[in-house]
Amino acid sequence: MPESLVSLRGLRKTFGEKTVLKQIDLEIAPQRGTVLVGPSSSGKSVLIKCLLGLLEPDGGDVQVEGRSLDDLSRAERERLDDRIGVVFQQNALFDSLPVWENVAFRLLNRGEVSRQEAREVAREKLGLFGLSSQVGERYPAELSGGMQKRVALARAFAMNPDILILDAPTDGLDPIMTRHTNSLIRRIVQEHQVTVFSIMTEMSSALEFYDDLAMLYDGRIIWNGSTEAARQASESHLRQLLEGRSEGPIGMAVHA
Numbered sequence: 001m002p003e004s005l006v007s008l009r010g011l012r013k014t015f016g017e018k019t020v021l022k023q024i025d026l027e028i029a030p031q032r033g034t035v036l037v038g039p040s041s042s043g044k045s046v047l048i049k050c051l052l053g054l055l056e057p058d059g060g061d062v063q064v065e066g067r068s069l070d071d072l073s074r075a076e077r078e079r080l081d082d083r084i085g086v087v088f089q090q091n092a093l094f095d096s097l098p099v100w101e102n103v104a105f106r107l108l109n110r111g112e113v114s115r116q117e118a119r120e121v122a123r124e125k126l127g128l129f130g131l132s133s134q135v136g137e138r139y140p141a142e143l144s145g146g147m148q149k150r151v152a153l154a155r156a157f158a159m160n161p162d163i164l165i166l167d168a169p170t171d172g173l174d175p176i177m178t179r180h181t182n183s184l185i186r187r188i189v190q191e192h193q194v195t196v197f198s199i200m201t202e203m204s205s206a207l208e209f210y211d212d213l214a215m216l217y218d219g220r221i222i223w224n225g226s227t228e229a230a231r232q233a234s235e236s237h238l239r240q241l242l243e244g245r246s247e248g249p250i251g252m253a254v255h256a
C-alpha cells in the first residue's frame, strides 16, 4: 500500500492581493480518517477545492496515487471522480431536482442503472442518515438546513466511494445526528477501507473520530500528526484552537 493516497506538494493559491495558501505540503494516508482544522478563513475550503481540482492552484501539485491530477486523461479523471464522495460546506444541492435525484445524480448520469434502481440506492443512502423515502420526493428548498446536510451526506455515499472529502459535514446538525454521522464515517473508514479527509470545526469530534490531524494556519500546514499526538502537543496555535481560547497567538480578526 502506498504511504499516501493524496499528496499536496507546495500548493499555492492567491486571490487578488491575498495569498490564502502559501505553501501547502501534506500527505493524506490511505484508509485513515484525516481531519483538517484551522481558524475561520484560514483557507480550509480553498485547500479542499484545490485538491478536488475545482480551483486552479497558482503553484504546486496535487497527486493521487502518485499521479498528478494535471496528467490524468479525461477518462481517468472521470473514473477518479466516481471514486470520490464530496460534501460541500454549503451542500451544493440542485434546487430543481427532488432529493432522491440529488442523491442518485451521478448514478443517473452514468446511465448504467435504471431510474428504479437509482431510486432504490437513494432510498437506502437517505436511510443511513435517518431520512425516509418520503423526504426523497421533496425538493431541497423544502428541507431544513440540517436535513439538507443529511441529503448531501447521502449523496456523498451514493457511489460507495473509497475517498470521502468532507467540508464541515456535521455543521448544522443537532448533537444526536452529529454523533451518529461522525460514528458512521468512522465505521465506514474501518469497515470499508475508505480514506476520509474532512474539515471539522468542532475540536472534540475531530480528536475523537479521526486518526490524523493537520492544522492550517497562515497559509501553511503548521502541525500534522496523529490525533493521539495532537491531544498532547504543545504547539501553541494548535493548543489554542483545540482549547478554543481567545488568548494566544491566533488573533480573532478576519480580513476579507
Ligand SMILES: Nc1ncnc2c1ncn2[C@@H]1O[C@H](COP(=O)(O)OP(=O)(O)OP(=O)(O)O)[C@@H](O)[C@H]1O
Pocket (backbone or CB within 6 Å): 015, 020, 038, 039, 040, 041, 042, 043, 044, 045, 046, 047, 255, 256
Ligand atoms: N473564490 C474566491 N475569491 C476570492 N477570495 C476567496 C475565494 N474563495 C475563498 N476566498 C478567500 O479565501 C479565504 C479563505 O476562505 P476559506 O473559505 O477557504 O476559509 P475556511 O478556512 O474554510 O473558513 P471557515 O472555517 O470560516 O469556513 C477567505 O478570506 C476568503 O474570503
